[in-house]
Amino acid sequence: MSDFVIEAAGLRKEFGQAVAVDNVSFTLSRGQSLAVVGESGSGKTTVARMLVGLEAPSGGSISVCGRPRRGGRVSSAERRRRAREIQIVFQDPYSSLDKLQRIGDVVETSLALHFPLTPAERRRRALELLEAVGLAERHAAMLPRQLSGGQRQRVAIARAIAVEPEVLVLDEAVAALDVSIQAQILNLLADIRERSGISYVFISHDLAVVHQISDFAVVMSGGRIVERGDTRDLLRDPQEEYTQALRAAVPRPGWKPTRRQPA
Numbered sequence: 001m002s003d004f005v006i007e008a009a010g011l012r013k014e015f016g017q018a019v020a021v022d023n024v025s026f027t028l029s030r031g032q033s034l035a036v037v038g039e040s041g042s043g044k045t046t047v048a049r050m051l052v053g054l055e056a057p058s059g060g061s062i063s064v065c066g067r068p069r070r071g072g073r074v075s076s077a078e079r080r081r082r083a084r085e086i087q088i089v090f091q092d093p094y095s096s097l098d099k100l101q102r103i104g105d106v107v108e109t110s111l112a113l114h115f116p117l118t119p120a121e122r123r124r125r126a127l128e129l130l131e132a133v134g135l136a137e138r139h140a141a142m143l144p145r146q147l148s149g150g151q152r153q154r155v156a157i158a159r160a161i162a163v164e165p166e167v168l169v170l171d172e173a174v175a176a177l178d179v180s181i182q183a184q185i186l187n188l189l190a191d192i193r194e195r196s197g198i199s200y201v202f203i204s205h206d207l208a209v210v211h212q213i214s215d216f217a218v219v220m221s222g223g224r225i226v227e228r229g230d231t232r233d234l235l236r237d238p239q240e241e242y243t244q245a246l247r248a249a250v251p252r253p254g255w256k257p258t259r260r261q262p263a
């Protein structure tokens with residue numbers, strides 16, 4: 001069996017006349033964390049959406065866990081199987097959480113789709129998962145609007161890891177959070193990876209964040225990969241002007257964070 005959990009080869013996506021992604025190839029090994037980095041409009045989100053099947057490639061191929069992903073209609077059993085392989089967490093979990101669904105039920109619904117558990121077992125597992133992302137039992141009874149942006153992002157992560165996927169794609173998953181909350185979520189993700197051996201594809205425009213979470217990075221500009229390598233090397237010694245410019249935006253010691261708008 002292939003050691004790669006993701007093999008993307010020659011990926012391309014056209015929207016009408018516009019080419020959003022052009023000849024993008026990379027692999028991800030089990031337990032690794034790969035960053036896809038680039039400025040706004042570089043094609044990162046389109047790559048993420050193709051990986052999880054939300055967008056069909058115009059060209060190229062994607063294999064997840066050694067199985068080629070083909071477009072077209074898929075059975076619900078196949079959809080469930082794919083969900084066990086790869087999950088995604090978006091920038092703003094609020095829009096992907098049902099506003100009327102209590103937090104405990106969000107996680108339980110995810111479990112119910114994938115595991116034959118009794119209601120009591122499911123409840124227990126949901127509480128364990130919430131605890132694993134730093135939420136308490138009392139949060140289970142709350143609605144999304146009663147939580148902070150950082151707490152909502154924890155719920156989205158709990159819902160995704162409930163499925164025990166091989167790969168988690170995080171699309172600007174900490175971009176809307178305060179710097180201190182970002183750090184908490186990044187630590188949480190690092191813990192989860194260490195405990196479970198999950199692999200990450202971490203999509204971000206922010207090299208400072210990427211530095212903390214990924215082993216390898218690909219740098220995208222205008223839909224193409226312009227540079228790739230070990231994240232530390234890329235940050236220390238970027239070869240491409242574009243990467244150098246991205247790096248220039250990384251905070252240095254003494255830099256004072258400006259508060260971002262909460263999600």
Ligand SMILES: Nc1ncnc2c1ncn2[C@@H]1O[C@H](COP(=O)(O)OP(=O)(O)OP(=O)(O)O)[C@@H](O)[C@H]1O
Nearest residue numbers: 015018019020038039040041042043044045046047
């Ligand atoms: N559904 C769509 N229809 C038409 N054009 C699209 C669509 N989705 C993305 N694009 C275009 O494809 C290009 C890449 O967009 P994409 O969202 O992948 O970039 P990005 O690097 O993730 O940027 P951002 O961080 O701002 O989302 C952009 O020019 C965008 O306008």
